[in-house]
Amino acid sequence: MIVLRDTSFDEALLTNDLLLVDFWAEWCGPCKMIAPILEEIGKEKAGILEIGKLDVDDNMNTARRFEVMSIPTLILFKKGEPVLRLVGARSKSALMREIETYL
Amino acid sequence: MTRHTRVAIIGSGPAGLTAAIYTARANLNPIVIEGEISSTSDQPGGQLMLTTEIENFPGFINGIDGPELMSNFRAQAERFGAEFHTAKVTRVDASNRPFAIWTSDQGDGDASYLADAIIVATGARSIMLGVDREIELIGHGVSTCATCDGFFFRGQEIAVVGGGDSAMEEATFLTKFATKVHIIHRRSELRASKIMQDRARANPKISFSWNSRVVELIGGDALEGVVLEDTVTGERSKLGVTGLFVAIGHEPNTAVFEGMLDMDSAKYIVTHDGTRTSVEGIFACGDVQDHIYRQAITAAGSGCMAALDTERWLESVHAG
Structure with missing residues (x-):
């Protein structure tokens, strides 16, 4: 799990082949519910998939750049390109079903 | 594998969790799905x-956040031994006792639980407008969660649809971010409580579009506006907004119980003699059986009633 910022975002895209970015904020209830799920997925898929957390409160430029208008939004980047976008919280199994094809 | 339980509680809002606290304290080892x-x-x-903040739940002088209140309810139920299962109920067979319950994580094979008694507390959910592209535009201007998404509308002009307390609460909350909030309501008066109405009417950022309903969403990848139809004259007009928050009412979550439990014309479960349903051994509480009060405190109160009714019914079945 890595913490992303506006200033470090592009570098993270370059250095991680498969990066799942969680656009979240402290005041977002559904974000809190998926946080432990993402942590689990990060551990289970260590070495294949990196999880990046971007707090939209402090990093509005990146949120705006990817047109995030609702959180949680998850965007999966493969070799720096967004390949999957998921808006809204969901269960671990539902999340894995969506991500699996890209692993 | 199928597990036997004395009490299965379906749902975990104020009603379900209060029923869990009471049945757990009565040593009934409830399982909360x-x-x-x-x-x-x-x-x-x-x-x-x-x-966000709930100001009218007794006991919290300065209010409390909704998620925090629910996490307290849950922890209190857990403290007395209630067990939690994070899944949805997909099917219930009430033709025999104990009742069989299937959950979303188990497939169609064996039932997940056999329960001597069931407390239904599945609540209600927000109704959507039902206009074209509404679902597609969720996360791109259309929102079902003001607290999650309000932040992204800083400096923008947005609209809230509805005339009840939740519409007033959302509109007032959203003025923290938006430059202007239009409340779109299909009637000429609000059904919201006086305090919520007064607060919205006094807010200089809030304006009202009376006798109006949304008939079309404008915009490509993101919302750019809505088309309103006057419910009296039929006249159409455009309103430029980048955000649309829908708070037009609720419908009960009763699909799994259709054909099994008696319901009214709006599909709310009908209860009698306290919280009893048309099937002996199945009790209902909270918004799933109440379209009048719909408050956290009334849901919690009826959850307590369901727990006591269940406990007494289980005793009478065992004694007899």
């Missing part, structure tokens, strides 16, 4: 998970 994580009100904790 709490729902699945989502960004709608159909999630563990229920509708309060999408609210």
